[in-house]
Amino acid sequence: FQSGYLFIQTDKTIYTPGSTVLYRIFTVDNNLLPVGKTVVILIETPDGIPVKRDILSSNNQHGILPLSWNIPELVNMGQWKIRAFYEHAPKQIFSAEFEVKEYVLxxxxxxxxxxxxxxxxxxxxxxxxxxxxxxxxxxxxxx
Structure with missing residues (x-):
């Protein structure tokens, strides 16, 4: 039984320590139409440790949750993950990755x-x- 889909979109793929990750989550049903449901969102380190957890509803949001997260200055470098799932279907996990690394323009x-x-x-x-x-x-x- 598929309860719908979550699409996670970040504004960039690479971030530096201290920068802000802007991301949004699209909540849609099986026909890809916007749906208002409660979503659990986790941000995880490269080691899989959750550092942020939110429970939000996409009701009155037209199926879009605009979010942000400030990366600390002292942080593990590597591939981070944003994981999300519908609260009523915790086994169907959707994810997106972004990289945190030092780089110089x-x-x-x-x-x-x-x-x-x-x-x-x-x-x-x-x-x-x-x-x-x-x-x-x-x-x-x-x-």
């Missing part, structure tokens, strides 16, 4: 630009490109 970008707007495969001159590297603040990268 790149300090420069590289662009490859062709000298011509189009290229013929049999052109005897070949394909010429310019490779341009610039720091994010606009100055050219040497080298």
């Amino acid at each position: 790149p300090s420069f970008e590289v662009r490859v630009e062709p000298t011509e707007t189009f290229y013929y495969i049999d052109d005897p001159n070949g394909l010429e490109v310019s490779i341009i590297a610039k720091f994010l603040y606009g100055k050219n990268v040497d080298g």
Whole structure:
């Protein structure tokens, strides 16, 4: 017996410690129509330890539960899980994963630009490109 489905959507797939996970849960019936039911939501560490538990109703929400969770500054890195199930059907668990890791945004970008707007495969001159590297603040990268 299928009681419906839960779709969990996060705003990103990778987060850094101290950032906020924005997520929403769509509660739908077997015909994928919005349904108002009570949902149990867990956020679990990479080790499977629940760190947050909510019991919410999607009544008067048009089947959408918009939620957020602030990741602590000191946190285990790795694949975290959001698990959810209908309160009356705890064995049907739906989940989504997101990664928590330290990462640094790149300090420069590289662009490859062709000298011509189009290229013929049999052109005897070949394909010429310019490779341009610039720091994010606009100055050219040497080298």
